[in-house]
Every structure is written in C-alpha cells, then in structure tokens.
Amino acid sequence: MIEFTLNGERVRTDDSADTPLLWVIRDTFKLKGSKFGCGAGLCGACTMHVDGRASRTCILPISAVAGKAITTIEGLGTPDNLHPVQESWVAHSVPQCGYCQSGQIMSASALLADNPSPSEAEVDSAMAGNICRCGCYPRIKAAILAAADSPVQQFDPQLDHPSQQETEASA
Amino acid sequence: MSTVDYSRRRFLRNSGIAGGGLLVGFSLTGCSTSAPPLKPLAGALAPNSFVQITPDNRILFYCPRDEMGQGVTTGLTTLVAEELDVNPAAIQIELAGPHPDYSNPAFGAQGTGGSTSMAAHYDQLRQVGADVRALILNAAAKDLAIDVAQLTTDNSFVIANGERHPYGKFVASAATLEVPVDTPVKPAAEFKYIGTEFPRLDGVIKSTGTATYGIDIDVPGMHYAVVARAPVAGSTVNTVDDTATRDMAGVIDVVPVATGIAVVAEKYWQAKKAAAVLDIKWDQPELAKVTSASLRADYTAGLNEEGESADEEGDAAAALANATHTIDSTYWAPHLAHAPMEPMSAVVHVRNGEADVWTGSQGPGAVQGLVARYAGLDVENVRSHQTYLGGAFGRRATLHHVIEATQVSMATGKPIHLLWSREDDIKNGVFRPASLMNIRAGVNANGKVDAWQAKRVGGNITPETLKNALPGFLPNMPEGVIDWVVGLSNSAFDGWVVDGSSVEGLFEDYDLPNREVTHVTQDHGLPLTFWRSVGHSYTAFAKEIAMDELALLADQDPVQFRINNLDNNPRLQNVVSVAQKAMAKMQPAEGRFLGFAAHGSFKSYVAEVAEVSIENGAVKVHNVLCVVDCGVAVNPDVIRSQMEGAVMYGLTAALHGNLDLDDGVIRQSNFHDYPILRMNEAPAVEVIIVESREAPTGVGEPGLPPIAPAVANAVFKATGQRLRSLPLRLA
Numbered sequence: 001m002i003e004f005t006l007n008g009e010r011v012r013t014d015d016s017a018d019t020p021l022l023w024v025i026r027d028t029f030k031l032k033g034s035k036f037g038c039g040a041g042l043c044g045a046c047t048m049h050v051d052g053r054a055s056r057t058c059i060l061p062i063s064a065v066a067g068k069a070i071t072t073i074e075g076l077g078t079p080d081n082l083h084p085v086q087e088s089w090v091a092h093s094v095p096q097c098g099y100c101q102s103g104q105i106m107s108a109s110a111l112l113a114d115n116p117s118p119s120e121a122e123v124d125s126a127m128a129g130n131i132c133r134c135g136c137y138p139r140i141k142a143a144i145l146a147a148a149d150s151p152v153q154q155f156d157p158q159l160d161h162p163s164q165q166e167t168e169a170s171a
Numbered sequence: 172m173s174t175v176d177y178s179r180r181r182f183l184r185n186s187g188i189a190g191g192g193l194l195v196g197f198s199l200t201g202c203s204t205s206a207p208p209l210k211p212l213a214g215a216l217a218p219n220s221f222v223q224i225t226p227d228n229r230i231l232f233y234c235p236r237d238e239m240g241q242g243v244t245t246g247l248t249t250l251v252a253e254e255l256d257v258n259p260a261a262i263q264i265e266l267a268g269p270h271p272d273y274s275n276p277a278f279g280a281q282g283t284g285g286s287t288s289m290a291a292h293y294d295q296l297r298q299v300g301a302d303v304r305a306l307i308l309n310a311a312a313k314d315l316a317i318d319v320a321q322l323t324t325d326n327s328f329v330i331a332n333g334e335r336h337p338y339g340k341f342v343a344s345a346a347t348l349e350v351p352v353d354t355p356v357k358p359a360a361e362f363k364y365i366g367t368e369f370p371r372l373d374g375v376i377k378s379t380g381t382a383t384y385g386i387d388i389d390v391p392g393m394h395y396a397v398v399a400r401a402p403v404a405g406s407t408v409n410t411v412d413d414t415a416t417r418d419m420a421g422v423i424d425v426v427p428v429a430t431g432i433a434v435v436a437e438k439y440w441q442a443k444k445a446a447a448v449l450d451i452k453w454d455q456p457e458l459a460k461v462t463s464a465s466l467r468a469d470y471t472a473g474l475n476e477e478g479e480s481a482d483e484e485g486d487a488a489a490a491l492a493n494a495t496h497t498i499d500s501t502y503w504a505p506h507l508a509h510a511p512m513e514p515m516s517a518v519v520h521v522r523n524g525e526a527d528v529w530t531g532s533q534g535p536g537a538v539q540g541l542v543a544r545y546a547g548l549d550v551e552n553v554r555s556h557q558t559y560l561g562g563a564f565g566r567r568a569t570l571h572h573v574i575e576a577t578q579v580s581m582a583t584g585k586p587i588h589l590l591w592s593r594e595d596d597i598k599n600g601v602f603r604p605a606s607l608m609n610i611r612a613g614v615n616a617n618g619k620v621d622a623w624q625a626k627r628v629g630g631n632i633t634p635e636t637l638k639n640a641l642p643g644f645l646p647n648m649p650e651g652v653i654d655w656v657v658g659l660s661n662s663a664f665d666g667w668v669v670d671g672s673s674v675e676g677l678f679e680d681y682d683l684p685n686r687e688v689t690h691v692t693q694d695h696g697l698p699l700t701f702w703r704s705v706g707h708s709y710t711a712f713a714k715e716i717a718m719d720e721l722a723l724l725a726d727q728d729p730v731q732f733r734i735n736n737l738d739n740n741p742r743l744q745n746v747v748s749v750a751q752k753a754m755a756k757m758q759p760a761e762g763r764f765l766g767f768a769a770h771g772s773f774k775s776y777v778a779e780v781a782e783v784s785i786e787n788g789a790v791k792v793h794n795v796l797c798v799v800d801c802g803v804a805v806n807p808d809v810i811r812s813q814m815e816g817a818v819m820y821g822l823t824a825a826l827h828g829n830l831d832l833d834d835g836v837i838r839q840s841n842f843h844d845y846p847i848l849r850m851n852e853a854p855a856v857e858v859i860i861v862e863s864r865e866a867p868t869g870v871g872e873p874g875l876p877p878i879a880p881a882v883a884n885a886v887f888k889a890t891g892q893r894l895r896s897l898p899l900r901l902a
Binding site: 030073095098100102 | 377
C-alpha cells in the first residue's frame with residue numbers, strides 16, 4: 001500500500017510498487033488528463049508535478065512517490081476556473097490535436113513557478129522534453145511568455161494549500 | 172484567375188488514391204440504414220442531421236468530419252454559424268457517429284483526409300445553416316403574427332419590432348413546418364464570422380485535459396489488452412508458450428488475434444509486463460530478407476527500368492537534347508512513421524448480438540463496419556462512438572487496433588481497452604513509402620524549362636490501403652473478393668497503370684511543355700499508406716531542388732526563375748510573387764542563408780522561405796516565411812496554425828526522419844532513435860494568407876511539401892553542398 005497526495009487529497013493504492021505513476025493516476029484514480037505517449041520518458045505527454053517539479057510519470061514507479069504531493073492537469077485548473085497558463089493557452093489557440101498539451105502545460109507551469117520571467121532560451125530549454133507532433137511550438141512559446149507577464153504568479157495551486165484536506169480516497 | 176486542374180494527369184493511366192483521399196470511383200457508405208441519425212433532445216428541433224436547437228436555446232452542431240487537430244470542428248462550425256447567425260463560440264459541438272448523411276462529399280464515404288473537409292462542406296453546411304435560420308424565421312412569423320420580411324436575426328435571437336426572441340422559443344412551432352430548401356446564402360461581403368479571428372473552439376477542453384480521446388475511454392468491467400507483435404510485418408504465429416504469462420498478476424486470458432498474441436489483464440501495466448514474457452516463434456515472410464542496403468540497391472536498379480507512363484506531353488527527349496543547360500539528378504526520401512502523439516487504441520465491447528466501439532478514427536463508419544465484420548453482426552447493431560484524435564496525419568485510417576480489440580472482446584466477453592505502445596507504433600505501423608526519384612531536365616536560352624523527364628521508384632499505397640479500408644467500408648464483402656481486388660490493384664500497379672499518389676506533385680506545377688513522367692514499382696512487402704501530404708511529401712523535395720539546380724545553371728535568380736515558368740499556373744505564380752516581395756525584406760544575419768521552394772497540393776498553393784545556418788555541423792532553421800493561397804480564409808488563425816504545424820512536421824522529416832530495415836525489422840523504436848522536432852529546434856514561422864474569393868481548399872497538408880526543399884536550397888547557399896537525400900546530412 002502506497003500513500004501520496006493527489007491534487008490536494010490524501011490517497012493510497014495497492015497497485016504493485018513498480019507500476020508507473022501515470023498508470024496509477026489513469027487506471028486506478030481515473031484521471032485521464034495526463035497522457036501516455038512513449039513509456040520511456042522521452043516525450044513529456046505524461047508530465048505531472050511531483051512536489052512542484054515537472055516529472056515524467058510514465059517511468060516513475062509509485063514506490064518513488066510515497067508521501068509526495070502530485071499535481072495533475074486536473075489539479076491545475078478547470079474549464080470554469082482556468083489557471084493563468086491555461087488561459088494563455090486558450091487565448092493563443094495553442095492546441096491542435098491537443099493530446100500533448102496537458103504535459104506541455106504542466107512543464108510550463110513548473111517553469112514559471114520556478115522562474116517567473118524566463119528568457120526565450122530558458123523556455124526552449126525547459127520545454128525541450130515535451131514533444132508536440134502537431135508542431136505548436138511557436139504558440140507554446142508565445143503563450144508561456146505572455147503568461148509570464150501575468151500578474152498572477154502562483155503556478156502550482158496545489159502547493160498553495162500544504163495542509164491538504166484530510167479526506168482520503170483509496171482504490 | 173483560373174485554377175490549375177491537378178487532375179490533369181491522364182485519367183485512364185492513373186487511378187487509385189488521389190490526393191490522399193479514399194477511393195476515387197467507388198461509392199462507399201459504411202451503413203445501409205437511412206433512418207435519421209439524430210435522436211432529438213427533449214422538445215428540441217432537429218430538422219436535419221447537423222443541427223439541433225433546444226427550447227432553452229442551446230444550439231448543437233453534429234460535426235461530420237473528424238477532429239485530429241486540423242481545426243475542423245472550428246472550421247465547419249463557423250460555416251453553420253455564419254448562416255444560422257449564431258456566434259460559433261456559443262454552439263455545442265458533437266462528434267458525429269456513423270451515418271450516410273455524414274459522408275464526406277469528396278469521397279462518397281465517411282472519411283476525413285486529403286485536406287478535403289473545408290472544400291467539400293463549404294456549400295453544404297452554409298446551406299444547412301441558412302435553411303434552419305429560414306425555418307426559425309418562418310416559425311417566428313407564424314407565432315408572432317408578423318410578416319417574415321419584417322424579421323431579422325442576431326446571434327441566436329429573432330428580432331421583431333426591436334424585441335429579441337431566442338430561437339428556442341420557436342422550436343415547437345418550427346417542428347410543424349416544412350424545412351425550407353435552397354435558401355439564398357450570404358454574399359461574402361456580409362460575412363460576420365467567416366474570415367474573422369477568434370480562439371479555436373476546442374481550445375478550453377484541450378488546455379484542461381478534459382477533451383476525450385480514444386485512450387481515455389473507461390467503461391465498467393473494462394480489461395486491458397496488449398498485443399505481442401511480430402518483428403517483421405506480415406509474419407504469422409508458428410508456436411506460442413504462454414505459461415509464464417498466464418501466471419502473472421492480473422492476467423485473465425491470452426488470445427490469438429489477427430496480428431499476434433493478445434494478453435488480457437485487469438490493468439494496462441499488468442498486461443504490458445505479461446505480454447513481454449510471451450515466447451512466440453514466428454513464420455516470416457520474404458520481407459525478412461530485406462535490409463536498407465538491399466532495398467536501396469533494388470530501387471537504384473529500378474531507375475534503369477522503363478517503367479509505366481504517368482504523364483506525357485510534347486517530346487521530352489528531343490527537348491533535352493536541344494537544351495542549353497541540363498541536370499540529371501537523383502533524390503531519395505526514406506520510409507517514415509506518422510508517430511501521432513496518441514498511440515493507436517480502441518475500446519470494444521461485443522455482447523448479446525450487439526457491440527459498442529469507442530475510438531478516434533479518420534472513419535467512424537469503417538470502425539463500425541470492421542467491428543460488425545469481425546463480430547459477425549449487422550452494422551445496425553454496432554454503435555461506433557467517435558472521440559477526439561490524438562493526431563493522425565493519415566495513420567488513423569488504418570484500424571488494426573479495432574480488429575484486435577474486437578477479437579479480444581469476442582474471446583473474453585469483456586469490454587476491452589486495447590492500446591499500442593510507441594514501439595508498436597514505430598516498428599509495426601503502416602508507413603510513408605520510400606522513394607528514389609530521378610529528374611533529367613533542361614532549360615533553354617530563354618530561361619524556360621523546356622524538357623522534364625521524371626521517374627519515381629518505390630512502393631504504392633493503394634493496394635495496402637484497399638486491403639485495410641474495404642473490410643470496414645464494405646463489411647459484407649467476402650474476404651475472398653477483397654483479396655481479389657487487392658491482388659488486382661497490386662498487379663495493375665506493377666506493369667499496367669500508375670498509382671496517382673505515387674507520382675503526384677512530380678510534374679503538375681510548372682509549364683513544362685515537353686515532359687515524360689514514369690513510374691517503377693518496387694514492393695518489398697512493408698505496409699504503406701498515406702502520410703501527411705502523401706506523394707507530395709517526397710515529390711516536392713525532388714522537383715523544387717531540381718528547379719533550384721536549373722536556375723543556377725541558367726544563371727537566374729531561383730525565385731524569378733520559378734515565376735517565369737508558371738505562366739499556366741497563375742495562383743501559384745502569384746503566391747511566389749508575394750513571397751518574393753516578402754523575402755526581399757528578410758535580412759538574414761551574418762552566416763544565415765535563405766532558401767526557397769513552392770508547391771501546389773490539395774488545390775492550395777504554398778511558397779516557403781527558410782532562413783538557415785550551419786551550427787556545429789548541423790542544419791539549424793531560424794525563421795520560415797510561408798505564403799498560402801487556399802481560397803476564402805474561413806478561419807485565418809486555423810490556417811496559420813496548420814501552416815506552422817506543417818512546417819514543423821516537414822522539418823522533422825527534413826532534419827531527422829528515417830526508418831532503417833535490418834532483416835525486415837524496423838530498426839527504430841521510440842523517440843530516442845526516431846526523433847521528433849523539439850521546441851529548441853523550432854523556427855519562428857510567419858504566415859501570409861493571400862486574399863482570395865475562390866472557394867476554400869485544403870490547409871492540413873499543403874504547408875508541408877515546400878519546407879524540406881526550401882531548407883535544402885538554403886543549405887546549398889550556405890555550404891555549396893547539394894543535398895539530395897532525406898534526412899539532410901552534411902558531408
């Protein structure tokens with residue numbers, strides 16, 4: 001049994017310890033926003049925040065996240081309450097097929113939490129681990145640079161509430 | 172202005188798949204039922220298969236084409252919204268399931284591809300919007316007892332004597348009236364939404380992880396299946412030892428399927444681990460003897476064969492003999508995988524004489540037909556639920572994953588979520604054919620390209636595409652007949668006619684008064700299909716480098732040289748002229764060089780300029796200028812994003828894309844050895860859309876063909892090295 005915090009909620013699972021976090025989130029906790037792209041940590045479609053750091057969860061066994069705080073795209077913002085990075089994504093019409101965008105947005109929000117005013121080169125470097133096959137890169141870059149100018153500088157809302165709710169969900 | 176007819180290639184000598192579409196000359200409908208597809212919501216008006224209006228003024232549009240990122244939901248919604256007079260952002264978009272009413276007018280079947288959607292639905296869906304608006308106005312006139320001529324509309328409201336009444340107020344009355352037909356549509360000058368800028372309509376769901384793709388489907392009792400596949404395409408199972416697999420946690424069954432052995436488990440990770448320990452012996456086909464080197468040698472030998480004529484005019488041989496300057500150049504493009512970000516997946520549940528299937532495909536009707544065929548059901552008893560597509564680029568018209576999931580569900584009685592790995596996708600998919608192309612061409616003293624002899628050697632996509640499409644589109648056609656048709660197409664293309672998609676783009680753009688285009692088929696058994704821009708993805712590379720070579724021999728500016736040879740193609744000529752002016756303003760920094768290419772495809776016209784430097788021995792692309800004429804620009808921002816995306820997709824092919832064969836096995840397997848362009852390699856792209864009143868044409872594919880030759884032509888300027896092989900590698 002492994003316990004961790006998922007989008008502010010304490011959860012536990014009896015999935016085998018070597019199961020990658022991505023599959024626990026998708027198949028056990030049924031949050032489908034984080035995507036499977038390569039299974040090898042090469043494309044970034046599975047990116048989530050682990051204690052605020054952008055992490056490739058398709059190769060991250062759940063044994064490595066015991067006790068940690070996981071934020072997924074569902075924990076970042078919702079259609080009715082968009083996170084500033086998501087707002088910028090919508091305004092720039094970034095997505096095409098959209099499949100990689102959860103991972104792109106999780107990488108972008110972790111970057112801005114760490115570095116609120118990145119240079120273009122810093123954006124290139126931070127986002128180089130996320131592949132977009134539709135080639136939305138110019139818009140991703142524009143959306144990140146525009147969000148960096150946003151007055152809202154809280155880029156991981158789940159870390160804003162370190163106390164976390166005590167309700168538990170288990171599966 | 173007139174347009175060039177891209178079908179001018181000889182009708183009888185060319186057949187098969189034109190422009191990446193489905194099957195020209197066949198009428199294929201995935202479903203024989205003629206019952207209307209829509210079940211109206213409570214109290215709603217559903218006057219046709221495309222629009223519903225509820226009493227509380229919700230307006231739903233059933234989008235007949237599949238959203239793979241190309242913006243078709245935004246585009247087609249805009250057409251209906253324009254004439255219905257509703258803000259597109261207020262319309263609820265539904266993805267249509269299979270029904271003949273949702274056929275693509277370009278194919279006569281329910282398929283999305285070939286950059287056809289906007290062109291094919293432009294008149295139809297505006298007419299739908301106009302007729303429904305007229306129906307609402309007739310109902311309002313009746314209910315309000317006002318002459319219909321006194322009524323107007325504004326964003327889903329009827330305006331009567333200055334008062335606003337929601338459309339929904341009149342739906343009950345409208346349901347009793349006849350639906351008007353042939354209502355006049357607006358002249359372009361009155362467009363309110365067409366041609367304007369607004370955020371794409373799927374932006375919010377795709378920025379919040381709430382858009383549903385095939386991989387996201389999760390139904391009660393669902394189990395996961397992973398297929399162990401043969402290393403060499405076309406192999407069959409000889410023996411299987413599944414003892415270790417059946418002992419593993421979560422595994423409930425091991426099931427043979429058409430393409431290998433499926434392992435079924437409660438969770439994906441369990442199925443994946445268990446499939447890895449299957450011990451399978453395969454019987455291998457002839458392809459197992461083929462390596463990259465042997466394939467290339469066969470293709471090179473093919474250049475010496477006479478081949479089949481694809482196009483002929485004037486006397487190319489005589490013109491070549493009389494030319495002032497000539498080239499004899501050979502160009503290479505390798506096999507490629509599509510690698511959409513979402514690997515292939517499908518959920519299928521077959522039980523009690525009926526079935527459900529969920530997947531994102533380029534043909535929900537074919538999905539329905541495949542499940543019906545393999546489950547032994549009538550199509551009426553198969554519900555095909557379309558999802559968003561996590562990228563396609565031609566890949567999601569081939570549906571082995573649907574067959575596999577159907578077979579596993581039949582064997583287990585459970586709803587089955589079947590998912591391919593990235594390794595499956597790259598090693599076991601269907602591929603863009605490799606091509607070896609030779610161009611012998613000559614320019615005369617006037618700077619006109621007088622002689623053009625072009626030959627392409629490679630595989631054809633139509634036989635494999637028929638083999639994969641017919642079982643789904645014609646679920647009752649016996650296997651034997653399908654094998655016969657596929658066999659017929661195979662032998663036809665080997666020595667009789669030319670598969671149009673094999674040579675498209677090799678000769679149509681320029682004036683070329685004396686030309687001779689031939690084709691030599693080389694088929695090694697690797698499964699082939701259309702890949703974004705199809706034949707144009709390699710023919711433009713050869714043609715546009717050849718034009719650069721000819722211009723330099725004739726001591727002419729390569730851009731002006733193209734303009735001088737486009738007298739019969741005024742729209743492409745204009746696009747090149749617009750690009751020429753914009754290019755003159757580009758001021759490349761020290762060490763950077765500009766390369767140019769232009770190409771017409773899918774009835775659109777594109778010119779691109781690439782600004783390139785050489786950094787640490789590798790090609791770096793800094794900026795790209797793209798000029799496009801695609802007729803009326805329905806959604807300018809979607810057009811820009813498609814041009815940007817096509818440039819990136821084409822740059823991946825130009826700089827990285829390559830598949831090798833070792834004893835019939837694709838050597839590459841994932842993004843470490845089949846790299847995709849990344850953010851740090853992506854150029855800035857400026858898009859200029861030529862203003863046009865011509866009917867809209869394709870935008871998903873036409874931005875791709877010019878980029879590789881534009882970069883190659885810039886590399887020549889930078890280094891003097893004339894690179895004629897993809898991907899581009901400096902000596």
